[in-house]
Amino acid sequence: MLQPTNRLTLLDALAPPVGLRLESAMAVTFTLDLRALLAAPAALALSGPDGIVSDGSGQEPIELLHALRAHAGSLTVFCQAGEIALPPAQRVFAFLERAVIPATAPRGGIVHPKVWVLRYEPPDGPPSQRRLRVLVASRNLTFDHSWDALVRLDEANDGGASLAPVGDLFEGLLDCAVDAVSAEHTARVESLAAALRTARFALPAGVDDLRAHVLGLSEAPSPLPAASARSLIVSPFVAEDFFTRVHPVPVDELVSKPEQLDGLDPATRQKSAALFVFDDGSLADLQAEETDASPHDPGRPLVGLHAKLFAFETAGRAHLFVGSANATGAAFGRNVEILLEVGGTLEALGIDRLCGGSDDEPSLRDFFVPYRGPQDEPPSPPGEGTLxxxxxxxxxxxxxxxxxxxxxxxxxxxxxxxxxxxxxxxxxxxxxxxxxxxxxxxxxxxxxxxxxxxxxxxxxxxxxxxxxxxxxxxxxxxxxxxxxxxxEERDRRLLRALLGNAERFFRYLLALLDDDPGEISLLEAVEGRSPADGAGPAGPLSAPVLEKLLRTMRRDPAKLDGLHPLVADLAADEALPAGFAELWEMIHDVAQTEAQKP
The missing domain is CATH 2.60.40 (Immunoglobulin-like)
Structure with missing residues (x-):
């Protein structure tokens, strides 16, 4: 079930279903890499196989600028205050400034969930055709090379599970923000939370029961069962107080990092029938990397195990908890966390099924190496650094x-x-x-x-x-x-600076409007011309651009609607060749008129 070869990237999971586009989204992460957040609007706008490709100019791809213009204003992203990593200096991050909301945990821990709630809509359909998607993961919004778990749940038409607690999580985060939250963000969160209360989500294969548990916004008991016939805990971080206070019962199998197991009291380790370390070969690479960064610096890369799984078997039933919580007392007490509980038969969700592979594919258990106990001089696990x-x-x-x-x-x-x-x-x-x-x-x-x-x-x-x-x-x-x-002109001036010149815009316009892969690429034809072939972008590009605009006006006017804000901004800042803004307005007006005809 959790085979190492069965992989789904976060960007793939964000991509809208066929025929739909993003209407709004909210997310929460512990650590935030602005470069990863920069990639999210691109994933929401571009679901093609090639994604965004640099044009070799050294500037941000124009597709990315268009995606940011289209979707950055539709995002609300919470993160733990102090956990935004320092990225390389890029002016394009300015488009993300209004999307990020730092927050703190009300009970003194950390804001640790990793959740996305996305609402998609058809370009021309009524609100009743909107669809929700929820992603619950252990992966931060970063580019870490770690093993994580991700659950994708899509809204169903004919019943399913309720994820109302996910909406409660985000409404609670509004009260945890470091600074005052804008009315726009508040309205977005409240709208999506209200939609979550009435929506039902399709159950994954083999799952007949699904529940969401939010921890840390108020005092609540642990959702983990007090007793089970068999148990498996996979957690990159473990702490004594989890095994003495949160879950003070024996565990059949415990999988973690070696330095984390070293830090447990010997009596606590003896409560687990079998101890394993997760070894994919990345530990040696991480130990070889020298850095003066503090132990928990947000820019430190994570490798190896980062997924959190709690699996229990009782009376022929299996219950699996997956999400952000580690096997620590803080995760079940002070931190804000989320766990998805899924239930099913042993045949579908049992521990052997969960960790098993097949004859031609490796299994998750292949990475479980028996724990050999502390070395003579075990290294101290990284604690809270000085800084x-x-x-x-x-x-x-x-x-x-x-x-x-x-x-x-x-x-x-x-x-x-x-x-x-x-x-x-x-x-x-x-x-x-x-x-x-x-x-x-x-x-x-x-x-x-x-x-x-x-x-x-x-x-x-x-x-x-x-x-x-x-x-x-x-x-x-x-x-x-x-x-x-x-x-007021800041965004337009920034957009013009990032764009570079009108030729880059026209190249993107041609690529976007070219919907017939069987034709000779007009983009390649444009790139093959030299400045001597015409008087700049308005010369050689005007014929193919006009042809494509007229064709798109007839076949797919929604494409023109999506580009209109970008063109309007460039025209207002006089960044387009003379005459193109007027041509665009004429074609756009005709397209809107045609779209309104019965």
Whole structure:
């Protein structure tokens, strides 16, 4: 059932069903990589086999810009405050500034679920044809090379399971946000949560019962059964208090990382009939990597085991819990977590079925290696680093950004009302994410007030930080900051800068409108021309563009509707050749008129 060869990527799971497009989405993750979030709108917009391909110009692919324009404003993404990894400097991250909401756990732990709720709609259909999809995973919104579990559930027409607790999770996260949540995000979360209360989701094959358990928003007992005939726990992190307080009963099989098992009391290890470590060969690679990053720096890559599974067999029935919770007391007490409970027969969901393979495919159990016990001098498992607590404390502060006109163009002043805290002998540097050359050292123990000269194109609502301790430990992270006073033309100016020139737009326009793979590629024909063939983009490109626009106007006017906001912005900033904006408006108006005819 959980065969290593049976893989589904998150981006594949996000792609809309055939004939539908994204209407809105909300997500929650513990660690956030902005590059991974950048890929999500592309997955939502482009479900073709080739995805987004660079044009070799060194600039962001125009398809990505179009996807961001189409979908970034439809996303609400919660994450644990202080767990946004520092990405390479790219101006395109500006389109994600309003999508990210840092949050903290109300019971003192961490915000740890990994969930997506997506609502798709037909381009021209009524709201009754909308469909929900829910993804529950152990994978953060990152590019980690780890073994994770992902469950995809699609809304059904004829009954199924209720996932109303997932909506409760997101409504609870609204109250956990570090900063005030905008009315737009609140409305999106409440709308999707309301839809989850009435929707029913198709059960996966072999599953006859499915329930969602949200942990950590309020006090609640563990959903794990108190007793079972057989049990298996797979968890990359384990803690003594799970086995003494949360689940104080023997476990038949426990699978974890060697250093985690080393850290358990010998008496606790003896409660498990069999102990295993998960070994896919990646552990040696991770140990060989030297870094001065703090133990829990959000940029540290995760490899090896990261899936969390709790499997139980009782009276001919199997119950499997999958989601974000590790076998720790914090996961079932202080943290915000989610677990999906699925039930079925032993033949469909039993432990042997779960971990077994086939004659020609490996099984999950092939990666279970018997635990040999602590070595003579076992390495200490990474605990909370000197700077990890400081990073999370800093991310809980209220940051503001004030935009003002300046002699060089514009300036942004980032402020906090409370002082920045850090351990003694720690240097603090900060800079706008899009301007890594503007690093500024700031003082611990004082409120932040840092002014940066900038341009509209380099203005950033993400403030990057680096904390460096004198003992060589460091941590890098990003804090979203709401900018006040942003000029209305910022998005247009940024879009024009990222676009580069009109030729890149026309190349994308041709590729998007070319729906006949049997024809000679007009895109290739355009790329093969030299500047001498015509007077720039408006010359050689005008004929094929006009032909394709007229054909699309007749066959699929919805494509033109999707592109209209992008073209309107470029036209407003005079980034298109003379005459094209007028041509576009004429064709777009005709397409809308035709679409309204009975």
């Amino acid at each position: 990890d607590g400081a990073r999370r404390a800093m991310a809980r502060l209220a940051f503001t950004g004030t935009v003002e006109a300046s002699g060089t163009g514009w300036a942004v002043t980032y402020r906090t009302t409370e002082p920045l805290s850090a351990p003694a002998r720690t240097d603090i540097c900060c800079w706008p994410l899009a301007s890594p050359g503007n690093r500024r050292q700031v003082t611990a123990g004082e409120p932040l007030e840092a002014r940066f000269e900038t341009t509209l194109e380099a203005m950033s609502g993400f403030l990057a930080f680096e904390l460096t301790h004198k003992e060589r430990e460091s941590t890098r992270f990003v804090i979203p900051v709401r900018l006040d006073g942003v000029p």
